[in-house]
Amino acid sequence: MKVASWNVNSVAARRDRLLAWLGKQQPDVLCLQELKAVDEAFPREAIEALGYQCAVHGQRTYNGVAVLAKSAIEDVRRNLDDGEPESDARLLSVRIGELRVICCYVPNGQTLASDKFSYKLRWLDRLHAYLQRHHDPSEPLLLCGDFNIAPEDRDCYDPEGLRDDVLMHESVRKKWRTLLSFGLVDSYRLHVSEPGKYSWWDYRMLGFPKGRGLRIDFVLATQTLAARCSSAAIDRDERKGKQPSDHAPVLASFELGPR
């Protein structure tokens, strides 16, 4: 089973690239973030024509997440479901056979002093509580998405210079460690240990050509799945060429034969 996560930065702007990538990579499951489109504007028919089912949680202008799958999607749940007022479409949870897939778009945080940053920290607390409330670490569960966190120095092109960046700050990394303490493993680091592997490069300041990236997109797996993870990759080539997203897709494959 091939799983991928990709922040497309507008599903309308990335429509042709998305369809071409699906046709080429043929993932069994794809989590999308930053649709920047309402449900009605999602290119459902074109994606279904490629053999996928779609669960979409859209929003006008900002945010928006979706899960695509080659087999049946069931029990679709939206948002963090904790009674707090939520205007952002940032979380979508689905069941695909025995597997639970949660697609998330963690708030960026903008600047350390902003209200958006305290919202980010609180949102990560709420996500951890959501996992504890609805799930058990013994389940086959994947948490995929744009976490807007570079967990370690090897995930950043300039760890010293960006120590106080909202993607790097120790307060955010602490939330990351708490989140993974639920019982989640970063599938990419099961297979690749070297630094300099990134999933996002800023459009500004020639970020991609200069290699100024961070690894902030992940396929996280509970131990039962992590034990069956046979490969992981970042499709850096997808960041190249005309009108790319600022994020590259991240991939992980799992051997889920009869047990």
Added chain:
DNA sequence: ATGGTTGCTTAGCAA
């Protein structure tokens, strides 16, 4: 050199 890009929505915000 304190900028720079992209996308959505139309001048300002978010990333």
